[in-house]
Amino acid sequence: MQAIKQLGGYLGPYKFFTLIAPLLMVLEVTMDLLQPTIMQHMIDTGIANGDNPYVLKMFVWMLMSAVFGLVGGIGCSYYSSKAAIHFASDVRQSLYEKMMTYSAKERDAFTTGKLITILTSDVESVQRAFMMTLRIFVRGPLLFIGAVIIVFVTARELFSILLIIVPILIIAMYFFTKYSGTLYRRVQEAIDGVNTKLQENLAGIRVVKAFRRETQQIEQFSGLNETLTKRFITAEQIVGVLVPFTMFVVNLGIVAALWLGAIKVEAGTLQVGVILAFINYLTIILNGLMSSSMVLMQIARAIPSGERIVDVLNKEVAVKEAENPLTSQIQGAIDFQNVSYRYYESAEDVLKNITFSVKQGQTVGLIGKTGSGKSTLVKLLPRLFDPTSGEIRLDGKPLKDYAFSTLRKHIGFTSQKALLFSGAIDNNIRIGKEDATSEELQQALDAACATEFVDRLDKGLAHELSQGATNLSGGQKQRLALTRALVRQPAILVLDDTTSALDSASEKHVQEAISSQYNDTTTFIVASKIASIQQADLILVLEDGEIVGQGTHQQLLQNNKPYQAIYASQQKAGVQQ
Numbered sequence: 116m117q118a119i120k121q122l123g124g125y126l127g128p129y130k131f132f133t134l135i136a137p138l139l140m141v142l143e144v145t146m147d148l149l150q151p152t153i154m155q156h157m158i159d160t161g162i163a164n165g166d167n168p169y170v171l172k173m174f175v176w177m178l179m180s181a182v183f184g185l186v187g188g189i190g191c192s193y194y195s196s197k198a199a200i201h202f203a204s205d206v207r208q209s210l211y212e213k214m215m216t217y218s219a220k221e222r223d224a225f226t227t228g229k230l231i232t233i234l235t236s237d238v239e240s241v242q243r244a245f246m247m248t249l250r251i252f253v254r255g256p257l258l259f260i261g262a263v264i265i266v267f268v269t270a271r272e273l274f275s276i277l278l279i280i281v282p283i284l285i286i287a288m289y290f291f292t293k294y295s296g297t298l299y300r301r302v303q304e305a306i307d308g309v310n311t312k313l314q315e316n317l318a319g320i321r322v323v324k325a326f327r328r329e330t331q332q333i334e335q336f337s338g339l340n341e342t343l344t345k346r347f348i349t350a351e352q353i354v355g356v357l358v359p360f361t362m363f364v365v366n367l368g369i370v371a372a373l374w375l376g377a378i379k380v381e382a383g384t385l386q387v388g389v390i391l392a393f394i395n396y397l398t399i400i401l402n403g404l405m406s407s408s409m410v411l412m413q414i415a416r417a418i419p420s421g422e423r424i425v426d427v428l429n430k431e432v433a434v435k436e437a438e439n440p441l442t443s444q445i446q447g448a449i450d451f452q453n454v455s456y457r458y459y460e461s462a463e464d465v466l467k468n469i470t471f472s473v474k475q476g477q478t479v480g481l482i483g484k485t486g487s488g489k490s491t492l493v494k495l496l497p498r499l500f501d502p503t504s505g506e507i508r509l510d511g512k513p514l515k516d517y518a519f520s521t522l523r524k525h526i527g528f529t530s531q532k533a534l535l536f537s538g539a540i541d542n543n544i545r546i547g548k549e550d551a552t553s554e555e556l557q558q559a560l561d562a563a564c565a566t567e568f569v570d571r572l573d574k575g576l577a578h579e580l581s582q583g584a585t586n587l588s589g590g591q592k593q594r595l596a597l598t599r600a601l602v603r604q605p606a607i608l609v610l611d612d613t614t615s616a617l618d619s620a621s622e623k624h625v626q627e628a629i630s631s632q633y634n635d636t637t638t639f640i641v642a643s644k645i646a647s648i649q650q651a652d653l654i655l656v657l658e659d660g661e662i663v664g665q666g667t668h669q670q671l672l673q674n675n676k677p678y679q680a681i682y683a684s685q686q687k688a689g690v691q692q
């Protein structure tokens with residue numbers, strides 16, 4: 116109910132369509148209901164008495180009511196489609212915008228596959244329910260009530276048949292409708308499973324192929340597909356019994372009407388036209404009940420979908436913007452004060468009491484074993500998530516107080532996996548700064564050692580990247596990701612293992628370019644090689660989420676055991692220094 120109420124809010128702009136569609140349907144239903152009565156008069160008064168002008172008059176009436184009915188029907192379909200499609204489009208847009216505010220935490224809680232199902236199939240289910248409600252929900256009950264009243268008034272001799280048939284039909288429809296909600300909820304969950312698997316496999320298709328895991332993946336997919344198929348079949352089969360069953364009950368009613376009617380006609384208490392009209396009205400009653408139950412079934416199916424949609428829309432986002440956020444210029448001095456972080460409440464801290472300070476324009480190097488928390492630490496800077504405890508200060512003020520737009524505008528971030536979008540290279544770089552001049556672009560390309568390979572491409576910056584930039588090498592992708600970060604002339608630059616994909620000459624060039632051309636930028640370099648961070652003003656050595664050493668290369672070499680151990684192991688392994 117809460118879901119219906121909340122989604123109902125999206126109808127606001129389409130109130131007119133939502134009102135006019137059922138009104139036009141009332142017109143169509145009224146015309147449909149008139150037809151059998153006109154026909155009855157045509158037979159019993161016109162044809163029975165050989166009154167041709169009366170027959171013609173009734174014929175014109177029938178034709179006119181058919182035309183009005185047609186206008187009502189077409190109008191209702193037109194406005195109901197318009198309302199439902201726009202409504203669904205707005206819901207989809209809101210969902211997408213909400214999903215964009217999610218951090219990895221919220222996204223993981225739903226799973227990507229489920230989010231895709233909600234954005235597509237669940238929205239579609241609610242759209243269909245809404246459209247059917249506008250088209251049929253008025254029609255069904257109106258046809259039913261109208262036909263019952265007319266039979267009561269014009270064919271009371273046969274009304275007793277309705278008293279038996281209608282309750283049977285109503286009870287059957289009630290149970291089918293109720294059950295279908297549960298069945299389709301299970302179908303929707305099975306679709307989540309299929310989508311999650313599909314999304315995971317398409318994203319990782321290269322790994323699947325490289326490890327020759329196609330057969331196993333296909334088997335796993337078949338399992339999920341089979342579950343979906345079974346649930347769909349069960350739902351469709353059970354719901355599919357409804358139509359033949361109700362037809363059977365109505366046919367029994369027709370047989371009873373013919374039998375009872377024949378006796379009464381013979382006794383001279385009933386006219387033939389009344390029997391024909393009754394049979395027509397019986398079909399209309401069935402039609403009314405069936406269409407009502409179809410809508411109810413669709414609504415029952417859409418309610419779980421609506422709840423899933425509302426869950427996404429109402430999900431409390433962990434990282435929120437301050438009420439009156441700061442939009443002042445950012446210099447780039449950073450203070451971590453006893454910062455701890457854990458990914459899940461039940462999990463352990465992956466960062467523990469991290470404390471350090473860095474001035475504007477300085478370079479911080481982070482080194483430590485895999486899983487020691489380096490990436491997690493730098494992800495706190497653009498507030499991809501917030502510390503569980505402790506505080507981060509930027510230029511002396513809490514990081515949380517800054518507007519997202521200000522913060523992200525001044526932070527250039529490159530992650531371990533260079534993520535580029537399909538489209539021209541130029542567009543990808545301009546994500547960093549839309550209005551970048553060609554000089555700024557060139558400066559960033561040069562600093563990131565990307566000029567040479569971009570120039571070699573036929574179309575240069577206009578070169579089109581495929582989805583996931585699969586038509587570039589790993590090093591080329593990293594260079595473009597770095598260009599994108601540099602082009603915004605960031606106050607804070609984060610290179611999360613970015614230079615590892617570069618050869619050592621390029622890495623040296625990038626570091627020199629950053630320190631000479633971007634010397635006001637505070638730079639965080641996550642690295643696995645000491646050589647990548649040797650020149651840093653401050654090196655943080657991390658172990659199991661704790662800082663076990665901080666200082667310059669020389670200081671750490673002299674007095675920090677963990678750093679000495681890393682240095683020694685890299686010397687021994689011949690890692691290029």
Ligand SMILES: Nc1ncnc2c1ncn2[C@@H]1O[C@H](COP(=O)(O)OP(=O)(O)OP(=O)(O)O)[C@@H](O)[C@H]1O
Nearest residue numbers: 219458459465483484485486487488489490491492
């Ligand atoms: N999204 C996540 N959800 C849950 N745990 C996570 C998540 N990301 C990282 N972790 C955990 O947090 C810890 C620190 O991971 P992090 O990626 O920060 O390490 P790292 O030092 O950058 O490692 P590497 O050098 O291998 O990139 C690890 O134990 C990891 O399993």
